[in-house]
Amino acid sequence: MTRLTARLAALLTLLGLSLSFASAQTTAATTTTELTAETKTAILNGVEEIVTTRAFVPGVDFKKWSEFVEKRRTELDEANDEAAFGRVVNQALRDFGFSHIRLANPRSTAARGQTSAVGTGANVVPNEEGLRVQRVVDRGPAKDLGLEVGDVITKIDGKKPTSADELNGDEGTKNKVEIKKANGDVKEVELEIKRFSTVREETLTWIDEETAMLRVFTFSAGYSRDNLEKLMGEAAKAKYLIVDLRSNGGGAVSSMNHLLSLLMPNDTVIGTFINRRLADEYIAANPEAAIEPTLIAKWTDKQTKTRERPSVKPFTGKIAVLTNRGSASASEITTAALKEQVGAIQVGQRTAGAVLASTYGRLPEGWSLQYPVSDFVTGKGLRLESNPLAPDVEEAGRTGEDGVDPVVQAAVKKLKGVLWFFRAA
Numbered sequence: 001m002t003r004l005t006a007r008l009a010a011l012l013t014l015l016g017l018s019l020s021f022a023s024a025q026t027t028a029a030t031t032t033t034e035l036t037a038e039t040k041t042a043i044l045n046g047v048e049e050i051v052t053t054r055a056f057v058p059g060v061d062f063k064k065w066s067e068f069v070e071k072r073r074t075e076l077d078e079a080n081d082e083a084a085f086g087r088v089v090n091q092a093l094r095d096f097g098f099s100h101i102r103l104a105n106p107r108s109t110a111a112r113g114q115t116s117a118v119g120t121g122a123n124v125v126p127n128e129e130g131l132r133v134q135r136v137v138d139r140g141p142a143k144d145l146g147l148e149v150g151d152v153i154t155k156i157d158g159k160k161p162t163s164a165d166e167l168n169g170d171e172g173t174k175n176k177v178e179i180k181k182a183n184g185d186v187k188e189v190e191l192e193i194k195r196f197s198t199v200r201e202e203t204l205t206w207i208d209e210e211t212a213m214l215r216v217f218t219f220s221a222g223y224s225r226d227n228l229e230k231l232m233g234e235a236a237k238a239k240y241l242i243v244d245l246r247s248n249g250g251g252a253v254s255s256m257n258h259l260l261s262l263l264m265p266n267d268t269v270i271g272t273f274i275n276r277r278l279a280d281e282y283i284a285a286n287p288e289a290a291i292e293p294t295l296i297a298k299w300t301d302k303q304t305k306t307r308e309r310p311s312v313k314p315f316t317g318k319i320a321v322l323t324n325r326g327s328a329s330a331s332e333i334t335t336a337a338l339k340e341q342v343g344a345i346q347v348g349q350r351t352a353g354a355v356l357a358s359t360y361g362r363l364p365e366g367w368s369l370q371y372p373v374s375d376f377v378t379g380k381g382l383r384l385e386s387n388p389l390a391p392d393v394e395e396a397g398r399t400g401e402d403g404v405d406p407v408v409q410a411a412v413k414k415l416k417g418v419l420w421f422f423r424a425a
Contacts, residue, residue: 056276219248
């Protein structure tokens with residue numbers, strides 16, 4: 001990847017911290033691959049080249065990378081497989097003290113951006129009876145057979161399972177599985193390992209006659225502009241809108257801008273992305289000034305703004321945004337923009353505080369490195385990196401057995417109980 005290509009890619013992609021959904025599936029057994037000293041050296045040399053010549057965060061000295069490596073030289077020499085080596089390198093990368101810089105092994109690199117996986121579509125954990133189902137993918141094989149959260153797999157091919165790995169296997173593998181339902185009923189099904197879509201489509205649900213809730217799972221692969229515009233067309237009649245960004249780890253800047261353009265008037269300021277070129281321009285004009293992201297943002301007029309969407313007019317009612325610690329990157333920018341520009345209410349938990357635009361660089365043997373190339377400051381001068389957004393209403397409760405979500409309840413209560421300033425249509 002050329003430096004120019006990397007910079008262009010960074011403008012399109014603001015990558016979050018969340019793991020891909022496929023990693024939560026029982027799709028493949030964990031494996032370790034031995035690494036030679038030559039391979040490790042080649043990877044480390046590649047990381048050094050990217051970090052010292054391509055990575056950028058205002059005011060950060062990336063030449064310190066060599067110090068971080070030497071501090072862990074013994075551990076690196078002793079790390080002879082992918083898992084151990086990746087762990088040590090990432091510990092060294094964390095010494096920089098910011099997000100969006102991470103070494104990915106070949107398996108993770110190949111899976112990045114995929115919208116399908118091979119597996120059962122169920123996330124399970126061992127318990128005293130077998131394997132308890134914790135999560136079921138909407139379009140996966142387990143869902144098709146009627147498996148639900150709380151079900152227990154008591155037998156696989158006649159034997160009590162003790163590990164989630166027992167549901168792993170090649171595509172096409174079939175297992176006779178005995179399921180115990182929550183009400184005590186037991187049934188036997190044939191569970192086949194298949195390829196299935198991991199895309200979670202955005203949804204719109206009505207809490208009551210005047211309150212709608214828009215759930216956006218990601219701004220990355222799977223984000224659907226057509227679906228969002230259709231849903232927002234339906235939501236136009238709502239007086240109140242709840243935008244649920246919980247556990248949304250981020251994604252593409254263009255997707256984030258698209259959503260905000262459906263929620264805020266055209267040409268509304270989102271904030272400023274500060275890349276190397278902008279920082280160099282600032283330094284040239286202010287040679288004695290500190291290289292501080294908030295100062296650079298205040299100095300420049302190069303701001304990111306919403307863009308009109310001809311098919312859908314921006315929502316004009318009251319907005320609440322739901323967040324938790326898994327709300328990162330583009331989700332945090334979205335939340336901040338809505339709070340600053342249209343007075344939206346944030347409900348739930350603090351966000352991740354991980355907001356740097358990043359891209360990926362290729363490394364030998366199929367490895368890759370995620371690295372930052374741009375910082376971000378909101379329209380009102382707030383740097384979000386390492387500065388989580390605190391909710392206006394804090395609520396950490398989980399949905400109970402009765403299906404009631406206390407975070408949604410808190411959002412509705414707050415929305416209907418606050419005064420709202422005028423928003424132009």
